[in-house]
Structure formats: structure tokens, C-alpha cells
Amino acid sequence: MTIVIEWENAIDVEDKWTAAAMAALEQELETAGPKMAQKPRVTYLFDKNSVAPGTIERALDSAAPNMAKVADLEIVPTDGLTYYKLKNFGIGRAKTNISIMLDSDAAPQPGWLEALLKPFSDPEIVAVGGFTVLGYDDFLSKTFALSWIFNLRDEREKTEKRQKIHANNCAVRTAFFREHSFPDLPAFKKQCGFWLRDLSAQGFKFVRTADAMTIHAPHPGYRFLAWRAWTMGMDRDYQAFQTDTQSKSGRIGFAFGFFGKKVGKSWSRILKKGKKVDLPVWQRPAAMAVALGFYGVGLVGEIKSALTREFEPIQPQPRETPSRKTVAAG
Template identity: 25%
Template sequence: MKITYQTQMVVSIILEWENAILSELDRTEALLQQVFQQTQSRFEKFEVLILHNEAQVSQLFIWDFLKKAIPGFLEAVNLNFQVVDLKGAHYFELKNKGAELASGEVLIFLDSDIIPQENWLSLILEAHDDYPNALISGHSYIDYSTLVGKAFALAWFFPLPSDQSDVLPVDLIFSNNFLAPRTLMLENPYPLLRHGITRGADVILWKRLISKGVPLYVHHGAKASHPSPNGIQHIVTRALAEGRDEYRKFLEPEFLVAKPLQKFLRLGLFRSKKVLRSNFKNGNQVELKWYEMPVTISLMLFYYQLYLLGGILAALFPKFTQSKWQI
């Protein structure tokens, strides 16, 4: 059922700036240009809330970057930008605070290294018309324009690139590209995690929402590309942190198991097997050449060895690993 708004609907786009630093800003520039272009053809009123930590990047730098990336943004009729410093805040805290500060009744959460494709905004808003009380994710996939990108696109936790354009119910979405009613996110913020976890609060939140009867959908037509880890240092840090967070997830009430390390090791083995299976089965979806396969397989097997190491260290030295590998 379509919704007819009697007044101009306000949509708040919440953009954290942490990932912009990791991606070295090229992707952020493309993201801002897409947001600007796609909002200008819409009748809604938009605000973009850029949330940052002044200790990482200054507000002045972000405003200068905006002016260079989209020179005409100050003249936009239906779009305004705000840059908000949240000292000491990180990824999920930035998103929670963005929901509090937003003036729109509809929120769109984007990571600052996501690049939406054509018609992404129209498609995700149309899905909201059909499912107004749901969380609706776009289809985020790994940019496979480089050899490292191909490796991660095939064997990381993101879905493969897809030609689909349908809307389907799911039990898991990504926090980098989704829409939600503001009231829903205010009533159900990302939880604060224990044990030094830096990622995974969204998985817990989705599980809680589903238990309350809140539906989750993915719109495969609302596509956006996401980068692979940027450089060897980021790859190593990300793998160790992912392993630590995956192990410690099994200590949280929603995922508690009797033998968390055993569960984690089985998961690591499964993901290592996926590296081989996906390279042979799905390589054509990322234009993988046969002679590139030894590199993509070796890289991801190395990644998951570090992933396993991160989880094992978290089990053996929980206090030490709490403060390590912040991403």
C-alpha cells in the first residue's frame, strides 16, 4: 500500500565520517556527489547529518571537503548539511546520536565509504512506501575493480554482486546502507557491547527487532558498492578485530553458547572453506581470471588465519585484546 504524505516528508541521511578516513576520501567524494544528484530529483526535503570525532578530523576540513566535492550544495533547495562533532564517539555511537539529532521522520544510514548506484535513493524510498514500519536495506557488495576487491567480494561476509532488483524479507542487513523510521531507531538504539567489541552491535539489534515483530527487507535494486580493506595494515587489523568480535559475540546473551571457542573455530573453518568454494564457483561474478585465483585464494586464507588468531587471543587474553584493533 502506498502512503500519501499531506506535507513534505523530511528524510535525514545519517553519515558517519570514520570510514571516510580509512578509505582516503575518494569514495566519500563519490558518495556525496551521488547523494546530491539523487536528492535533487526528489520532492522530499533532505538533511545530511555528518557525524565525526574532532580528534580524528576537524569540522573545518569536512566543510572544505564538501565545498570541493559538490560546489553547488549551498544552493540546493531541498537539501541541507550539518556537521556535528561527537567527541570520543565511534561507529555505532555516531549512528545512535544521529538518530537523536535528526529532524526527519525517515532515517537513511550510510557509511562514508559507500557509493550508491543510480536510482538507489528512489528505490529505497519506494520500498519504504510499501513497508513503512520496516527496516529496508539496499544491496551492498564489495567493489571488485581491483584484485584485492575481487578476493574480498568472493570470500568476505558481504553478498556477491547481483543482477536482482526484487525486495525480499531477510533476518540480517548491513548498517552501511539502510532506511528506518526514526521512532523505531530511537526506541531501539544500537546496544553498547561488552568485552571490547567494536563491530556486531547491529547483528544483536536485528535479532532483538525481529523478536519484537519488526520486519527487515533488502532491496536488491538499491545497490551500493563498499570497499575492501585499504592496505595491508587495515587488512591485518580488520581480520584480528573481526575474529575477536566474532568470538566475543558468543558471550553476549542473544548468541550465548556453552562452548564459544569451539563454535568460533568451526565458523573459522567454514569461512576458510568458503574461500576455495567461492573462487571456483563464483569467480565469473567478479570477472576473476584464472591466473588471478592463486592470489585471491592466498590472500583470503591469510585473512582467515588472522581472523582465527584474533578469536583465540580474545579467548586466552580477554583484557589485553579489549583495547586492541580498534576499527
């Protein structure tokens, strides 16, 4: 089993979240590793143009000094690869039957590894998605724990019913993924969604388990959030073009629909579930204003994309009938 970890998120978030992720992974491997037939392999991948040499080594020395003892550790530079390309590259060079994708700022919780691997006892399962929750420690992060795409800790059943797999916490059969890697799309964070859509269209089996939980770092500050909202809007327009409508007016209508849906959902969760993340009642109006601003920036980005960008339609994948031999070969 190989755990592929990109070092792109770590560039943006506070170091404490990356350190917590490393320490949690080391602890999980100390617990689960002895139960495995082979020593796990942990591969950190980074863009050598963006990360100084020795950065990851120093972080490991501080946060997870025993990582090299509990895993076969390797730190691999790449030339300009970004998030999804780092994950494709990492699994492309893996030599184990199962590969796990974990973000550099996502901290595995006890039982994560065993829960993520267990579904592969079914030879027809090709991918397993875990349960990611957003970490929080201040007003802004609490706001987005309620407003972002991830569910809260107690929403396990809701999470498992959602047909989604996030690239920050999932596992795949290595050989299968090499043939069905993340697509190269003109979008920032939509690759895993289109990837999963293709798997479903082709009839491959995947599952999601809430037992494999990680705590992901929150967004690092208002400036980052503004940029993330803008890229979210651009991505949503691409999604609208591919899945809903190719007309400019239809894409603008899709933008307003998404905006209304997300603001309404965020406000409802802030009001009803703020207590679950220790968000005081007196801060909830401000949290609602921040959520409105975030999705408002996203709306502007989505409308601009609809007015200025053109795309080529993605051809639908032909449906396959996966054989037991094909799927189990990973």
C-alpha cells in the first residue's frame, strides 16, 4: 500500500495544520502498520519550483520524526506539477496494489487506514472515498466548517449517501487508476468530480465510508478565500457547460441558482448548527455576511466565465461491463 501526499496545500495553510497531519499519519501508521503484510510506503511529492529543498524533511523531523521507521518514506521532486497532476504522477509510479491519496494538510483520525482499505475485500470495488471534515479554531474557520462542501462530524450518514469521492482522502486500485487517472481539465478543482462521473457511467463500483475520517486544514485567511471563491465560480461555470447547458444565458441562470442554493444552505447551517462548531450566537450574523460575500464573489466569477469563456464538450464515456478479472488485477 502506497500513500501519495502532495505538498501543494502545505504551501498555503498554516504550518500547524501540516504538522498535525504528519503527526496524525505517523500515529496511524504506528498503530495499523504492524497488522499489514508489508510496510506501508509514504510518498511526498512537490513542485521543485515552488518548494525549497529540505522543506518536507525539516517538517517531518519536527512533527513526525519516526515516519521513516513506520513507513518506507520517499520525498520526490517534480517539475511544475500541480495538485491533480501530482496525484496522477504519484500513483503512476507506485508499485503496490492499492494506492491512497491524502492531502498534506489532512490529518487521519484513528482507524482511518483500516477503514479505507477494508472495502477492497470486494474485488469489484475500484475506489473508496473517506470522510473529510474541515478543521476550525477561529471565527473564519468555524464559518466555513458550516458553509463549505464538507459535512460535520455528526453527519456521517449524510456523507455516505453522497456519491462523491474527494482526492484529499481516498484509495484506489493502482493498476486501475493508471488506466483511469484524473482528467486534465480547464478547471481548478473539478477533476475528481468528472473522474467519478466517468467511473459511474462505465459501471465501475466505488463506495464511501465515514469510518475513514480526516480533518482538513481550513482556508487560510480572507485573501485566500476571495481567490478560492473566484476559482470556484470559474469551475462552476465549466461544470454548468458540461452538465447542464451550453448557452450563455443558461450558464448565467445556473450561476444564480447555485448562488441562491449555497447561500441559503450556509445561512441555515450557521443558524441551526453553529453550536456544533462553537460559533457563538452573537457571531452568527457576521458569519452569514461572510458566507454571502464568499458566494457573491463566486457568482461574479461564474458570470464572467459564462460571458467570456468557451469550452469544448467532453465526450461521454462508453459504458463498460467491468470483469472481475479486470478490477481485481490492481
